Amino acid sequence: MTAPSKEFMEMKQKAMQITGAEAVIRSLLEEGVETIFGYPGGAIMPVYDALYDFDKQVRHILTRHEQGAVHAAQGYARVTGDVGVCFATSGPGATNLITGIADAMIDSTPLVCITGQVASPLLGTDAFQESDVVGISMPVTKWNYQITTPEEIPTAIAQAFYIARSGRPGPVVLDLTKDAQFGKVDFTYKRCEKIRSYVPEYPLDKESLKSAADLINSAKKPFLLFGQGVVLSGAERELQEFIEKAGIPAAGTLLGLSALDSEHELNTGMLGMHGNYGPNIKTNECDVLIAVGMRFDDRVTGDVKRYARQAKVIHLEIDPSEINKIIKADVAVLGDAKKSLRMLTRLVKKQEHTDWVNEFHQAADIENEKVIQKDLFPVKPGLTMGEVVRMSSELTNNQSVVVADVGQNQMAAARYSKFSKTRSHISSGGLGTMGFGLPAAIGAKIGAPDREVVAFVGDGGLQMTIQELGTIAQENLPVKLVVLNNHFLGMVRQWQQLFFERRYSFTEMVNPDFVKIAEGFGIPGKQVTTREELKVAMKEMIDNPGPFLLDVLVEKEDNIFPMVPTGASVSDILLSAEE
């Protein structure tokens, strides 16, 4: 056999080359991506063209707005623990992603967002749909990078995934010029395993763990706060084993909530502004406060000067910049929560703090009498958000994935849902992004197709991303949407009532008929105004195999209590407006 000619070899070489656009798709496949949320446009058309040939390997969800795509990717990431992926075009496509990227940044959600960009020779010329996406997204990304040649694509994508998912997760933006998409590259892919300038997590420090264990072992009134870090590190079981062994009552942040079974005897509820009474007042009575994977957000701490002053604080945290940022830690344990908790469980003594745990029960009784009973079994005919949420929880055996929008509906969803599985509560915490709920529910449903996904949204927030009903319809996603409709920007109205002398400045809304709108999208729905209708309709919603919109007209001027007013101490939590 004669050796193949030089021309033949060159031809073969060329044949193995693929376009940058195809390299994008192949790189995503290498990272195990199954779903992409996106919206096409000029600058990302080559990537979309390449995607056309991969419809067997990867599912692309066309949302109705890029904000919908990014929130859906967040919902997907939060429910699966995988990296959420979205595509958008340059200019307005990319800027429409920013709200979701900022939300993912503050809530530590792993995302890789790929934006098209004008061809590299046009950069900086104010070309059509050029915007400085790297510049705009810099403050709200864990990392971002502009790719201008096809050769950079595999490495940049590998790094993007590694950075997004490792350590404290976060969003990454890759801005991809059009010429890089069109150019040819020899494709080989290698996953990124380390970056020398980046320490995703620190190894456990035995000394600090030992000091933490000593404090815990001698504590009389220890109290544990768990945040989303527990979920992100997959430390749910370790958390439970730890509190059970050391006999420590625990409470979750908004984002941590579903990390521990709501019915667990040591789960004392939710922290924060509208959290439970016990966890808030006991924060200022405990002697050792153990914070795991949480960042002492001001909605959790209230006035920091009057926060847990009496307690020794132990902070288990993966991100060094969170240590001593808000609350000074007496003992800081850097590292992954799963590893830290596992080690700590070995070091602590088996204990019970029966009297102390009982104090939480007593506080719960007070809250039950003054707040919860009124919310769940109201004497007034008007429906409360609380009873709607609780009914959904009961009808789904506390098994559903609960997605919430922002406002009173969000707080009702968090307070009255019960969780028996982790990654079951998806809510915009740090940014409080109205409009998050509906698209996040889409992502959650795609990420967890076998679970019931119920989204509670306000009439205000729904109208911020209502067009995503189109996405639900097109994909026929069985998302259950419960509108807690009070014809108000309820949470703002509540503040106006309590702190601005009932001056309801621009918070009342004339709403469209949401059921008709849903119908227009081909989504069945019902409106209910009474308790009797509610139960029937909610059953119908759950039993319906497809999507469903339930518009619940709730009491217009109800308030969410308890409440720690801004600037007050957690122990000054109010149980009602009369206090």
Place this chain on the structure above:
Amino acid sequence: MKEEFIISAYSENHIGLLNRITIIFTRRKVNIESLTVSESALSGISKFTIVVREERSRVENIVKQIEKQVDVLKAYFHTNEEMIFQEIALYKVPTQALMESDQIERMVRKHNARILEITKDYTVIEKTGHKEETQELFEGLNKFGVLQFIRSGRVAITRSANERLSEFLAERDALLASIEMKSN
């Protein structure tokens, strides 16, 4: 109490990183008094030297935020006393003034400055030192009319034995190897 601190950071030499670092200050409304970026002893690794007047706790927080950036290897902060630092200043004075008396020459000698270039129109003088020193010379020369004046950002070096950057990189490799990451 606000004090002057020198922040040093080592980073990869990547486009946009300067922006990533400065927005950490902007977001907190902290003014950067001076900023110098240049290649360090190791090629490919940049060194930032940033001077701020702030409270220690805020500086600690800012330094952690800098170090948190993916492309930053390490960030530190020091008080002025803990470092040896210099700035460089250039002054342009009319050559005429130099010719008319020996005062400028004396000033140059007294301040340990030196003359870089003389043309018939102007003379360029260079001085390195702390800000007060370069400022003092400026005020002296300005009696003769300084035509142009420029002062650099601060460069600073610690009092400890050496930069140990290469050792740092070896330690970093060991650290990264020691963390077993969760399998994804």
